[in-house]
Amino acid sequence: MRDEVKRRLLSLLNTGLSVSRAAREVGIDTTTGIVWAARDGIATQRRPKILKPSVRDALTHLLRRGVSKARASAVGGVSVQTVTTLLRSEVGLHQAWKDAQFANARRKSRRRWLRRTTANPHSGVKAARMAEPAVYTWLYRNDRDWLRDQTDAMEKAIRSPQARVDWDQRDRRLSDLVRRVALDLHEAAPERRLKLFQIYQRLPELKAKLFRLDRLPLTRKALFEVLGKQG
Numbered sequence: 001m002r003d004e005v006k007r008r009l010l011s012l013l014n015t016g017l018s019v020s021r022a023a024r025e026v027g028i029d030t031t032t033g034i035v036w037a038a039r040d041g042i043a044t045q046r047r048p049k050i051l052k053p054s055v056r057d058a059l060t061h062l063l064r065r066g067v068s069k070a071r072a073s074a075v076g077g078v079s080v081q082t083v084t085t086l087l088r089s090e091v092g093l094h095q096a097w098k099d100a101q102f103a104n105a106r107r108k109s110r111r112r113w114l115r116r117t118t119a120n121p122h123s124g125v126k127a128a129r130m131a132e133p134a135v136y137t138w139l140y141r142n143d144r145d146w147l148r149d150q151t152d153a154m155e156k157a158i159r160s161p162q163a164r165v166d167w168d169q170r171d172r173r174l175s176d177l178v179r180r181v182a183l184d185l186h187e188a189a190p191e192r193r194l195k196l197f198q199i200y201q202r203l204p205e206l207k208a209k210l211f212r213l214d215r216l217p218l219t220r221k222a223l224f225e226v227l228g229k230q231g
Contacts, residue, residue: 008216024080028149051082059086063093066100102142109138111148112171116211117154125151128221129197131210177203182226 036227051059055076063086073080087094112135117128129136139147181202183196200207206219215219 028180048199050164051078051086052137056086059083060090060093063097064100066097066102066104068101068196104140109143110133113139113147113150117150123211124153124220126224127150127213128154130223152190171216174203174206174209175222176217178206178222179226182222196227199223199226 019060055078059072059076059078062075063083067075069080069083069087073083076083087097112132113128116132116135117123136147150215181199182194185202200210209216209219213223
């Protein structure tokens with residue numbers, strides 16, 4: 001039934017009938033008619049009393065840049081529903097908005113990952129994942145080839161010869177502290193899964209060294225053990 005109504009609407013529009021008149025003829029509201037027409041690549045005349053051309057142009061520009069519906073509605077002084085209707089009724093706009101949002105998310109995730117890992121590429125992939133789990137997950141799901149190139153480069157950097165710096169004493173002390181803090185937290189709440197932030201809240205100096213773990217192998221091992229041996 002719905003497909004037949006849509007077919008009749010598009011047929012009427014192709015004869016030159018206005019979308020409002022065609023919508024009335026087939027028994028649907030005008031907004032639905034506009035949306036159906038847009039999905040079929042048919043641009044329709046807008047009603048200025050609903051959305052001024054200047055506001056429409058500004059909203060369209062924002063949406064093509066991937067701005068959120070809430071932000072676009074605030075800037076344009078219209079409701080989120082109006083923005084949604086514009087996305088659905090402007091030919092090609094919804095896909096352009098989705099593509100721009102994806103590009104923005106990819107750019108942001110890549111930037112955050114590189115900011116963390118380029119500070120010290122020798123800390124290893126596991127340490128980077130531990131510090132930026134959400135970013136790693138997004139890149140793994142949506143930008144896997146790029147992420148693979150980055151992690152391969154990190155693994156090569158770890159295998160490369162490095163200047164030896166005597167951090168042994170600091171490493172032994174910090175790894176002991178990590179285990180003690182982890183044990184205290186576990187004893188206080190044995191049913192809860194231990195999180196990294198809980199450890200560095202108790203051990204502030206650890207947070208500053210999360211990306212120097214290539215020089216603190218014992219500390220890195222301690223972290224992986226206390227956070228990994230759960231559940």
